[in-house]
Amino acid sequence: MMSIRSLAGACLSAFAALGAFAVPASAQNYPTRTITMIVPFAAGGPTDVISRIVTAHMAQTLGQSIVIENVVGAGGTTATTRAARAANDGYTLITGHMGTHAASVPLYPKLAYHPEKDFEPVALLAGTPILILARKDFPPKDLKEFIAYVKANAEKVNAAHAGIGSVSHASCELLNSILDVKPVGVPFNGTGPAMNALVAGQVDYMCDQIVNAVPQINAGTIKAYAVATPERNPSLPNVPTTAEAGLPAFQAQAWNAVFAPKGTSPAIIATLNAAAIKALDDENVRKRLLELGSVIPQPANRTPEALATLVKNEIAKWTPVLKPAS
Ligand code: ASP
Numbered sequence: 001m002m003s004i005r006s007l008a009g010a011c012l013s014a015f016a017a018l019g020a021f022a023v024p025a026s027a028q029n030y031p032t033r034t035i036t037m038i039v040p041f042a043a044g045g046p047t048d049v050i051s052r053i054v055t056a057h058m059a060q061t062l063g064q065s066i067v068i069e070n071v072v073g074a075g076g077t078t079a080t081t082r083a084a085r086a087a088n089d090g091y092t093l094i095t096g097h098m099g100t101h102a103a104s105v106p107l108y109p110k111l112a113y114h115p116e117k118d119f120e121p122v123a124l125l126a127g128t129p130i131l132i133l134a135r136k137d138f139p140p141k142d143l144k145e146f147i148a149y150v151k152a153n154a155e156k157v158n159a160a161h162a163g164i165g166s167v168s169h170a171s172c173e174l175l176n177s178i179l180d181v182k183p184v185g186v187p188f189n190g191t192g193p194a195m196n197a198l199v200a201g202q203v204d205y206m207c208d209q210i211v212n213a214v215p216q217i218n219a220g221t222i223k224a225y226a227v228a229t230p231e232r233n234p235s236l237p238n239v240p241t242t243a244e245a246g247l248p249a250f251q252a253q254a255w256n257a258v259f260a261p262k263g264t265s266p267a268i269i270a271t272l273n274a275a276a277i278k279a280l281d282d283e284n285v286r287k288r289l290l291e292l293g294s295v296i297p298q299p300a301n302r303t304p305e306a307l308a309t310l311v312k313n314e315i316a317k318w319t320p321v322l323k324p325a326s
Pocket of ligand 1: 041045046047048161162168169189190191192209
């Protein structure tokens with residue numbers, strides 16, 4: 001017969017063994033090598049910039065490098081498909097956004113992934129207000145003139161975007177539907193290159209996430225007609241809101257967030273989420289994000305569960321807006 005002591009010992013080792021099964025060794029030591037963060041757009045755009053700022057800090061916390069891989073095409077859906085199919089071991093992640101993880105759903109009937117079913121949400125990194133921007137010599141001086149101009153010149157004007165389903169595309173679809181105009185769309189691999197074309201005067205206007213625009217607006221290389229949020233942005237105190245400028249119906253704020261392939265272990269997701277939160281609380285990271293106009297998520301919005309809810313709500317919000325346009 002087993003003594004009480006050896007019975008207790010046996011139970012303990014059984015618990016220890018169970019514990020070892022509950023958290024696989026790979027998750028316990030995670031991360032032991034370089035992590036790849038897929039950015040679904042070209043370098044220099046908002047998704048790339050936000051990813052680089054936050055992952056540089058996360059890498060310090062995790063003790064491993066995080067390498068950014070820009071994978072472009074099809075409005076970010078090429079990269080997102082690749083991330084969905086990657087090994088769910090925590091070594092391939094993606095910085096998605098309102099386009100890849102919401103707007104693309106109604107726009108691509110044959111989308112090869114579903115944002116809710118094929119990913120584990122990790123952490124929201126930033127909210128990014130949308131601005132209506134134009135080349136600096138575009139004739140309209142303010143938003144009222146812009147509206148009149150694009151309506152009067154509907155056949156001639158063009159709008160840059162980062163591919164069908166990208167934030168720049170989806171948010172300008174909303175703007176264009178409110179104005180009832182259909183400009184010629186000019187697709188790029190990201191709003192980094194689209195911004196270069198706007199600065200060079202090769203395209204007329206664009207709706208973009210604020211992060212890309214602040215340095216250019218401050219340098220006077222492009223025009224900003226309005227920010228599509230209820231309040232002005234502290235980084236651009238002279239840019240009116242769409243409500244102030246006469247178009248209250250146009251409200252749009254995008255976001256960027258980290259996702260892992262479905263089935264990534266809860267322990268790995270928790271490790272990554274904690275590293276992302278630590279980055280968002282770092283003074284230098286905050287300063288850089290705020291200078292570029294980003295909205296840093298409040299603590300309640302930083303959990304994987306909150307990100308899951310955001311994705312669900314954003315799909316529900318954008319589907320009726322974009323369905324008729326597809
Ligand atoms: N903002 C994306 C980028 O980082 C493109 C987009 O969704 O419009 O380039």
